[in-house]
Amino acid sequence: MKRSKTxxxxxxxxxxxxxxACDRNESREGLYTSVEACVAQTNDxxxxxxxxxxxxxxxxATAPRFASREACEANYGxxxxxxxxxxxxxxxxxxxxxxxxxxxxxxxxxxxNGFNSAPAFRDSNGGWQRPAAxxxxxxxxxxxxxxxxxxVNATPNRAVTVSRSGFxxxxxxxxxxx
Amino acid sequence: xxRVACAARPDWRAKAAECGFGFxxxxxxxxxxxxxxxxxxxxxxxxxxxAPSEELHAMALDMVERIVGSERHMQQLAIPEPYRDWIAQxxxxxxxxxxxxxxxxxxxxxxxxxxxxxxxxxxSLFEAAFFQWQWLEDQLARGQLPAGSDxxxxxxxxxxxxxxxxxxGIARPFHFAAVxxxxxxxxxxxxxxxxxxxxxxxxxxLAIEDIGLSEDGRFTDLDDQVIGCLFKLYPLEDxxxxxxxxxxxxxxxxxxxxxxxxxxxxxxxxxxxxEAHPGHPNLLPAAFDDGGELPxxxxxxxxxxxxxxxxxxxxxxGRTLATSGPYDGPxxxxxxxxxxxxxxxxxxxxxxxxxxxxxxxxxxxxxxxxTQDSARFVPHAIVEEARGVLIA
Numbered sequence: 001m002k003r004s005k006t007x008x009x010x011x012x013x014x015x016x017x018x019x020x021a022c023d024r025n026e027s028r029e030g031l032y033t034s035v036e037a038c039v040a041q042t043n044d045x046x047x048x049x050x051x052x053x054x055x056x057x058x059x060x061a062t063a064p065r066f067a068s069r070e071a072c073e074a075n076y077g078x079x080x081x082x083x084x085x086x087x088x089x090x091x092x093x094x095x096x097x098x099x100x101x102x103x104x105x106x107x108x109x110x111x112x113n114g115f116n117s118a119p120a121f122r123d124s125n126g127g128w129q130r131p132a133a134x135x136x137x138x139x140x141x142x143x144x145x146x147x148x149x150x151x152v153n154a155t156p157n158r159a160v161t162v163s164r165s166g167f168x169x170x171x172x173x174x175x176x177x178x
Numbered sequence: 179x180x181r182v183a184c185a186a187r188p189d190w191r192a193k194a195a196e197c198g199f200g201f202x203x204x205x206x207x208x209x210x211x212x213x214x215x216x217x218x219x220x221x222x223x224x225x226x227x228x229a230p231s232e233e234l235h236a237m238a239l240d241m242v243e244r245i246v247g248s249e250r251h252m253q254q255l256a257i258p259e260p261y262r263d264w265i266a267q268x269x270x271x272x273x274x275x276x277x278x279x280x281x282x283x284x285x286x287x288x289x290x291x292x293x294x295x296x297x298x299x300x301x302s303l304f305e306a307a308f309f310q311w312q313w314l315e316d317q318l319a320r321g322q323l324p325a326g327s328d329x330x331x332x333x334x335x336x337x338x339x340x341x342x343x344x345x346x347g348i349a350r351p352f353h354f355a356a357v358x359x360x361x362x363x364x365x366x367x368x369x370x371x372x373x374x375x376x377x378x379x380x381x382x383x384l385a386i387e388d389i390g391l392s393e394d395g396r397f398t399d400l401d402d403q404v405i406g407c408l409f410k411l412y413p414l415e416d417x418x419x420x421x422x423x424x425x426x427x428x429x430x431x432x433x434x435x436x437x438x439x440x441x442x443x444x445x446x447x448x449x450x451x452x453e454a455h456p457g458h459p460n461l462l463p464a465a466f467d468d469g470g471e472l473p474x475x476x477x478x479x480x481x482x483x484x485x486x487x488x489x490x491x492x493x494x495x496g497r498t499l500a501t502s503g504p505y506d507g508p509x510x511x512x513x514x515x516x517x518x519x520x521x522x523x524x525x526x527x528x529x530x531x532x533x534x535x536x537x538x539x540x541x542x543x544x545x546x547x548x549t550q551d552s553a554r555f556v557p558h559a560i561v562e563e564a565r566g567v568l569i570a
Contacts, residue, residue: 142236157403159394160392161402165388168357
């Protein structure tokens with residue numbers, strides 16, 4: 001079959017049996033430096049332990065790879081790198097996992113079953129990073145697309161807005177369908 | 179490939195209203211048109227559309243690698259100097275991309291010919307991915323299509339999968355933005371947001387005009403939160419030249435489509451592809467325009483025109499067709515390969531690529547050779563011809 005097996009809409013549809021305004025799905029995500037910090041926030045030790053274990057496992061596959069300890073330490077700081085092996089007798093150096101992400105879908109303020117987790121690394125400037133999209137590849141993306149690291153802000157930043165409407169001028173008179 | 183007249187679903191307007199498809203009629207003219215559909219064989223879809231789309235997509239990504247290493251190419255594509263390093267960095271980081279649409283001239287025989295890549299702000303997405311899919315399911319159930327008919331359309335499944343794949347690489351808060359007063363663009367971002375939510379990504383909607391700037395040059399939403407990632411249904415080249423544009427390279431805001439897409443949504447990619455792959459069966463000869471008189475059998479297109487605007491076409495017989503519009507600046511030339519006519523209609527095939535997968539088709543039909551924003555969306559089906567029957 002060359003078409004989607006099913007195609008449903010969550011918010012766009014007005015049909016019944018789908019999610020309603022008082023039953024919205026949202027997600028909660030946190031970056032934690034330890035299982036204890038995670039438990040303090042979420043009150044869910046089992047999930048925190050599982051998330052940590054999965055992140056630690058993923059870290060070997062998704063951490064950036066360096067040919068030498070020096071190159072790795074230049075990016076991640078002294079004593080922050082370890083030698084690893086990819087299972088095919090290729091060894092390399094990668095940063096140690098310094099934290100982990102946990103994200104869960106929420107319903108009516110309570111976490112639903114299941115979670116996503118990912119390892120977090122801290123570069124020598126103190127900035128947090130996570131593996132970028134598609135690390136591991138397969139599926140809709142070819143290998144090679146998005147296997148780097150991306151910076152993250154663990155907490156949303158606020159900033160005082162001093163002006164708006166600096167974008168959108170070209171758009172008032174036309175559509176962009178291309 | 180055939181154009182088949184077909185009774186519209188009696189309740190299609192109610193169905194459109196139910197799923198928030200408000201722009202099926204634009205300025206009293208039909209946009210969604212299910213009074214006919216295009217029928218393809220599976221072989222036509224797989225060999226003539228799907229496979230070439232994946233091949234051309236891979237060729238285009240390879241070309242990005244070459245362009246970011248070449249000041250000359252950046253110049254040819256008229257990429258403003260302050261954005262070049264930023265674009266190159268976004269490619270070297272492999273900032274995640276979501277989707278694109280390749281436009282083909284194809285009539286069922288011979289190789290499909292690439293007109294252009296819509297790799298930054300492709301629209302007609304909801305119609306292709308969702309409403310066209312629902313049309314097929316309904317018409318199958320009503321017995322209006324041959325039993326076993328299919329459609330080249332796993333676009334929605336692929337979108338949800340793509341969002342799920344890149345979810346970890348999307349900075350938060352994540353907003354979808356489009357021009358406030360465009361019903362079609364607002365409908366498209368509402369749909370994409372729906373797909374992102376289905377992949378478990380928390381995200382919001384924002385009018386492009388409402389984006390704010392902080393004192394230290396970061397972009398904010400209406401709650402003064404610094405925007406982590408912005409999906410913008412708004413041309414990159416327009417962002418570049420508007421008053422907030424200068425802040426983009428240092429604002430730290432992730433963009434989808436990413437900055438490197440500015441190199442592919444640019445018609446300058448067409449001469450570069452032709453130069454790298456001369457004679458490729460799915461490419462038309464193309465060159466950068468020197469401004470001279472357009473010879474017979476050539477088309478002139480601005481690097482950045484959209485919706486068929488500002489295109490000039492000089493046919494083999496010397497006749498000239500031209501469309502007006504707001505675009506100017508450098509142009510390219512492309513060999514003229516006019517769209518075939520089906521009952522007086524000229525279909526242009528939009529082949530969707532989500533992530534790196536060719537996964538669907540949407541057809542726009544116009545009464546003229548240059549497909550413009552007035553072109554109607556007509557659904558399609560894959561219909562296997564009965565064995566032993568010869569189609570004239």
